[in-house]
Each structure stands twice: as structure tokens, then as C-alpha cells.
Amino acid sequence: xxxxxxxxxxxxxxxxxxxxxxxxxxxxxxxxxxxxxxxxxxxxxxxxxxxxxxxxxxxxxxxxxxxxxxxxxxxxxxxxxxxxxxxxxxxxxxxxxxxxxxxxxxxxxxxxxxxxxxxxxxxxxxxxxxxxxxxxxxxxxxxxxxxxxxxxxxxxxxxxxxxxxxxxxxxxxxxxxxxxxxxxxxxxxxxxxxxxxxxxxxxxxxxxxxxxxxxxxxxxxxxxxxxxxxxxxxxxxxxxxxxxxxxxxxxxxxxxxxxxxxxxxxxxxxxxxxxxxxxxxxxxxxxxxxxxxxxxxxxxxxxxxxxxxxxxxxxxxxxxxxxxxxxxxxxxxxxxxxxxxx
Numbered sequence: 077x078x079x080x081x082x083x084x085x086x087x088x089x090x091x092x093x094x095x096x097x098x099x100x101x102x103x104x105x106x107x108x109x110x111x112x113x114x115x116x117x118x119x120x121x122x123x124x125x126x127x128x129x130x131x132x133x134x135x136x137x138x139x140x141x142x143x144x145x146x147x148x149x150x151x152x153x154x155x156x157x158x159x160x161x162x163x164x165x166x167x168x169x170x171x172x173x174x175x176x177x178x179x180x181x182x183x184x185x186x187x188x189x190x191x192x193x194x195x196x197x198x199x200x201x202x203x204x205x206x207x208x209x210x211x212x213x214x215x216x217x218x219x220x221x222x223x224x225x226x227x228x229x230x231x232x233x234x235x236x237x238x239x240x241x242x243x244x245x246x247x248x249x250x251x252x253x254x255x256x257x258x259x260x261x262x263x264x265x266x267x268x269x270x271x272x273x274x275x276x277x278x279x280x281x282x283x284x285x286x287x288x289x290x291x292x293x294x295x296x297x298x299x300x301x302x303x304x305x306x307x308x309x310x311x312x313x314x315x316x317x318x319x320x321x322x323x324x325x326x327x328x329x330x331x332x333x334x335x336x337x338x339x340x341x342x343x344x345x346x347x348x349x350x351x352x353x354x355x356x357x358x359x360x361x362x363x364x365x366x367x368x369x370x371x372x373x374x375x376x377x378x379x380x381x382x383x384x385x386x387x388x389x390x391x392x393x394x395x396x397x398x399x400x401x402x403x404x405x406x407x408x409x410x411x412x413x414x415x416x417x418x
Contacts, residue, residue: 091276091323094119100147105191106174107140109251113280114144120218120247120284121148125156128245129215132159134206134233135222138174138184139191141251145220146195156217160201161209164188209236216240222251225258227301230265231294238291246287247274253283254326257367259333263303266314268294276326308343328357332364339379351382 093112097119121131121144131149136142139160146158164185166178178184185203192199202209206223219237224230241248248271252258265271270291275284299305306314315334319327331354339347356364361383367373368380380386 089276089321090274091278091326093278093280099144100151102143102147103191103194105140105143106138106176108137108173109141109282110277110280113141113251113277113282116275116277116280116282116284117141117144117220117249118148118151120249121145121154121158122151123148124247125149125152125154125217127155127217129217129240129242130156130159130213131218131220132161132211132213132216132237133220133222134161134209134224135251136160136162136188137170137222139188141220141222142188142192142199143195145218146192146198149198150195154198158195158199159213160188160199161204161206161223162188163205164203207232211237211240214240215242216246217242218247218249220249220251224250225252225255225261227260227264227303230261231301234291234294238294241287241291243270243287243289247284248287249282249284251282254281254329256330256333256336257373259330259336260303262318262330262333263306263311263314263337264300266318267300270294276322278323278325281329303337304340304342306337306341308338308341308346311337311341311343328360332356332360335379336376339376344378348378348382351379356383 094115095112097115099111099115099118102114125131125148131145133142133145142158142160149156149158162185164183166180166182166184168180170176170184171178176184176187178187183203185201189196189201200213206229216237219241221233224233250261250265253261253265254276265273265285270287270289271285272288273283274286277283303311311334315337319331319334322330332351335347335350335354338344338350364380364383365385367376368385373380
């Protein structure tokens with residue numbers, strides 16, 4: 077049987093928008109997950125979970141995903157609890173998504189608990205940083221992860237929860253798997269033999285994995301957790317495995333992870349050429365344009381320039397140049413007036 081780069085046989089993916097799942101009436105909660113992702117999470121706690129362990133969500137924000145998970149537990153009248161972890165610290169960009177009376181740095185756990193009030197007795201809420209979580213809740217049946225987006229935080233998360241994951245039972249949902257700037261998730265998971273990708277939520281960013289082997293010891297010396305050290309050949313092998321099985325709509329979301337990975341690994345010329353030569357669809361161009369305006373992605377200027385975009389740093393340099401010209405013009409005008417007056 078053929079195997080992929082991790083040595084695992086290729087698996088058949090379930091790729092669905094779960095439109096056959098009917099959600100109960102849920103409190104409207106601001107959030108960034110799609111309706112298909114809410115249906116999938118509700119389906120997981122109502123139809124997959126069977127009180128074989130805890131349900132854990134890391135990175136709840138205001139609770140749009142949490143309310144779907146809790147509703148599924150309520151529909152099944154489950155005994156298990158939903159353990160919720162988040163820093164619950166408001167950030168400036170949050171106000172662009174949710175119109176709440178909160179300022180950067182405010183504690184928004186009270187707002188989260190108001191949104192989840194109907195299910196409060198089913199939940200255990202902990203305000204903490206991801207790196208400081210200590211899990212003592214026993215086996216985990218379902219682990220929903222929004223917080224880890226980089227290799228280092230993914231490894232840390234698996235070190236925290238790994239001993240509680242049950243091979244053959246536990247499922248892990250990565251909510252930002254298809255968000256290509258978080259490409260390190262897809263890259264590392266492609267080479268992790270203890271997890272198998274099994275479900276892609278279409279019209280969303282979430283992908284679920286089955287735990288197929290113990291995750292208690294994830295130490296590795298082959299560069300698994302350092303994707304920036306991979307050779308171009310290793311990167312292409314991994315991304316062929318990642319992208320080829322995906323439905324076109326999902327592949328579109330994640331495809332730019334390949335040039336991003338190449339770029340971060342130092343294969344700059346190849347990454348720029350790939351960005352320039354690829355026939356990106358309009359939705360991809362729109363996403364590149366949004367990212368190019370953010371100061372977070374100024375390091376990727378050559379990739380944006382390869383598709384005809386200017387980065388936030390380019391805009392800032394131009395703004396500073398224009399401001400400098402105005403200042404010089406005003407200075408010379410002022411001096412000229414002073415000389416004429418003299």
C-alpha cells in the first residue's frame with residue numbers, strides 16, 4: 077500500500093458543509109466561524125461524542141463555536157462537561173468584528189458567559205494563556221483548537237493534552253487549518269504519524285483529525301517542529317500530500333501556504349516565482365490584498381509584490397515620504413515669506 081511522507085497510508089477524507097445537520101435555535105454570538113462549522117461542531121457533540129471523555133475547547137473568543145458544542149451536549153443530555161480555555165483579553169481588532177463596550181485589555185469573560193448563559197451548567201471556564209494550561213480532567217473525547225497557529229504552540233498544546241487523548245476514539249478539530257498564514261499547522265500535521273486527517277468542513281476553515289496512536293511523546297529530531305528548516309524538496313512533498321486530496325474550494329483557501337512556507341524556509345526566489353506564476357483566483361487576490369494592508373505581514377513584501385500588491389510597509393514609506401515633502405515645502409515657504417518680509 078502506498079504511503080505519504082509521514083509513513084501513513086493515505087486516508088479518504090469526508091469533505092462536507094454538513095447541510096444535512098439542522099441546528100437548534102442558538103443565541104446569536106459574534107464570531108468568525110461559518111454556519112457549516114457550527115453545524116459540524118453541533119454534530120460532533122450530539123452524534124459523535126458518547127461520554128467517553130471530556131470535551132475541550134481552547135480559544136473560545138465570545139463563544140460562537142462554544143454555543144454549538146454546548147447545544148450538541150444538551151441535545152444528547154450528555155453527562156460530560158465542556159471545558160473552555162481562553163485569555164479573555166480584548167484586542168483592538170476584536171471591535172471590528174463585535175460591537176461591544178470593551179476596550180483593548182479589558183476582560184471579556186463576563187460577555188462570553190452571558191452569551192453562553194443557557195448552557196452555563198454544562199461548562200467549566202478557565203481564563204488562562206495557552207502555555208499555562210494544566211490538564212487534569214482525565215481522558216478527552218473531543219478537542220477543539222483555535223489558539224495554536226504555529227508549530228511551537230501546536231507542539232506545546234499536544235504536550236499538554238497528549239496523554240489524555242485516546243487512540244481510536246479522540247478527534248481533534250483545528251479551526252484555522254485552512255487559513256493559509258497558519259500553514260505551519262498543516263505542514264507539521266502532515267508529518268505527525270499519530271494523527272490522521274479525516275474531515276474537511278467546506279465553507280469554513282476547520283479540519284478534523286483522528287488520534288490513531290499515542291500522542292504522549294512527540295519529541296522529534298527530524299525537524300518536524302521546525303518547518304522553517306525544511307528543504308524545498310521536503311516542503312513540496314508535504315504540500316502535495318496536503319493539497320491534492322482537498323476539494324477545490326478548500327484547496328483555494330490553503331494553497332498559498334506553499335509559497336509562504338518556502339519563503340519562511342529561505343527559498344525566497346522559488347517562493348516569489350511561484351506566487352508570480354500561479355493563476356490565483358479572485359478570492360485569493362482579495363485575501364492577499366487584505367493581508368498586504370496589515371503590518372503583521374510586512375515581512376512578506378516580495379510575495380505581495382509578485383502579485384502586483386504593495387505591503388503596509390510600502391504604504392507607510394510612501395506616507396512618510398509625502399509627509400516629508402509637505403514638511404519641506406512648508407519650511408521653504410515659511411523661509412521665503414520671512415526673507416520677503418525682511
